[in-house]
Amino acid sequence: MKASLSAIVTALAIAAPAWAQNGNPGGSINDNLGNPDYGVCRGVDAKCFHQWKREPTSKYRILLFTRTAGPRHAALGKALGSGLNPMLGPDNIIQREMQRIAADNGWAIDYTEDPAQMVNLSGYNAVVFVSTSRDALDDNGKTALRQYLRAGGGFVGIHNAFGTMYNWPWYEGLLGGTNFYDHGPFRKADVVMVDKNDASTRGLPARWEFGDEWYNLVPFPTKVRFLATVDEKSYGATLEQPRPPGGAFPLGFPPRLPSVVGRHPGHGSFHPVAWCQYYDGGKAWLTTLGHDARAYEADGGFMGAQQFQKLIAGGIASVMGAKPFCR
Incomplete structure (x- = not known):
């Protein structure tokens, strides 16, 4: 006797791995936003991680990459000089505050916006992209990042890391099968923890107020463990913010048309802002949060800054192996 269609669907749902999404969280508003196959092992099953023999780590080391080849966030300040760890100006707030966050956690950190430095990644426990934009890596850097992940490396993408390398499908998969599409005004809203057991979310309040641009995403993230969302019903007042140096767009970009x-x-009812996944042998922890410089400052008094910094520090620690990853 032939099985009924409903019985087959039920059986497939039971057999699906824990991370599999049936439809999209939040309902049909998130359907039909794309679900491409990136041709790699990805998801929350550790079988996608290459647990190869590696040298013992005496001190965790991270590489911060903030190069912009398109729009530049004010929090990054003026473009940095070449090489590793060039001199910072007073407006290079993210680079300076990430140094402090690393020091507070006992990590070593290098920072750069020089693509030539992105071909030697094997000495770092985590590579962290913060508000990079457009084609920030050349071909050599793209190759190095892919090989780094395949060797079990750790990647953290923060804020406009989602506005980067749009035309490189492997990188889109690294972000969770998603990309930045647009955002509304910079305004306050509530970040809601949907998984409080992760190293990045443990100890954080169930709900906390924050200010951001609240990125909308296309495609919608898939095969990831969602960690936090924004409650769109809590969208509040528009907030004042510093403007980027010299404008948001580099020379050569035409003005926007209406x-x-x-x-x-x-x-709708499920708007993710942080998640994690194994990807092509490595670990990836992602958040769309982190637009404003004050979110990174220790004493800036910005709403939710302390919680945001704890969130990203936990994410970095987890991809490095200093804390459990994505569980």
């Missing part, structure tokens, strides 16, 4: 096409509707 839009005559549709606008992204948001993600």
